[in-house]
Amino acid sequence: MxxxxxxxxxxxxxxxxxxxxxxxxxxxxxxxxxxxxxxxxxxxxxxxTREALLDALLRTSFDELAAKADELEGMSEPKDALVSWLRDCVAWTTEYRGVTVLMAAAIEDTESALHASCVTLRAAGARLLTRAQAVGAARTDIDGTDLFALVAALAWLGDQPALAPRADRLFDVIASAILTSAGSGGTEG
CATH class of the missing domain: 1.10.10.60 (Homeodomain-like)
Known part of the structure; x- marks a missing residue:
């Protein structure tokens, strides 16, 4: 170039x-x-296209969040790793207003410029979730797709001025609904 x-x-x-x-x-x-x-x-x-611009803009952040999941997987207790990554992921998605709507659509649309990045991000979260489930630290009736949807829902709260003040508390509510009292290490956040 x-x-x-x-x-x-x-x-x-x-x-x-x-x-x-x-x-x-x-x-x-x-x-x-x-x-x-x-x-x-x-x-x-x-x-x-708008999606091509967004993919170029967001790909670095997606890659950083995936790398963060890899780092947490090797360094933290499963419960702590999952909650830390969730918190980082929600904070990032809240930074770019409206991106959660595009991410939710792109995850299902293989033709979307954002699809591959969203699939990578979902897989990173799914690995952390599976790891927490394996030690009994997270419920077993949810999967990576559910986790991706919960990130989108929590990020949507941050996009709503009237609800944004409740976002941190509701993050803790959702995290405690994902986690179990069993498993090793850490708290909900």
Missing amino acids: RADAKKNRDQVLAVAGTAITEQGVDVSLRDIARRADVGLATLLRHFP
Whole structure:
């Protein structure tokens, strides 16, 4: 990629991150291009769809959350690892307003640009859940898909101004509903 094209791409991604944090995932692509000081055609050349832009923007975060799951898997008690990862995942999804709706749709849509990243993220959480279940620290009647849905639900709470003050308490309620009193190590958060 030419240096000027890379510079434009990086600028679009930086501006898109800020714009989505401020206005949500439905922010105008035209507005992102204007704020990045590039033409809409330039933005679309790099990112032909909104999902392609979001995938490029979010992939690093997805990868970091998956790596965090790997790290926690090797260093923490199963219960603690699961709760820590859940908390990080919910905090991240709350940062980008409206991303949970896209993630929920993308997990089922194999044609979505976000599909692979969402599947990777769900698998990371599922591994931590399975590990906690194996030691009796988490209920066995839920799976990775349920966990992914709970992350989306908790993140949605953070997106709602009237409910955001309750988000931390409700996280603890959901975490305690996932966890059992058996198993080794830690508390709900």
